[in-house]
Amino acid sequence: MMHAFTNGLPELLILRKLSAGELYGYQLVSEIAKAGEGRIKFSEGCVYPVLHRLESKGILATREEEVAGRLRRYYRLSQSGKKRLAQLLDELQAVNRSVDLIGGVAHAL
Numbered sequence: 644m645m646h647a648f649t650n651g652l653p654e655l656l657i658l659r660k661l662s663a664g665e666l667y668g669y670q671l672v673s674e675i676a677k678a679g680e681g682r683i684k685f686s687e688g689c690v691y692p693v694l695h696r697l698e699s700k701g702i703l704a705t706r707e708e709e710v711a712g713r714l715r716r717y718y719r720l721s722q723s724g725k726k727r728l729a730q731l732l733d734e735l736q737a738v739n740r741s742v743d744l745i746g747g748v749a750h751a752l
Contacts, residue, residue, distance in 0.1 A: 655735065657675075658727060662728055667715050704720070
């Protein structure tokens with residue numbers, strides 16, 4: 644489970660940020676870096692493929708708007724996206740419990 648969770652970290656952080664409201668791709672990159680105080684950074688090259696995959700699965704909904712002559716795509720959670728975020732947060736809690744258990748064993752040694 645841990646391997647699956649760490650592979651899903653960009654997805655989790657993207658969905659978590661979008662749970663507060665819609666954002667466009669570059670905003671997501673910036674918001675994640677800001678929220679992670681520089682400790683967690685994803686490049687646009689990492690974020691956009693995840694966004695496209697989530698959109699194709701119906702986890703994200705989008706709308707487009709022209710800004711300064713360019714088309715900007717805004718992303719938001721769909722109902723499926725809200726369920727997926729809840730699933731990922733449950734996985735995070737399970738990982739945290741496992742880490743606590745392992746830490747308890749380490750302290751006992």
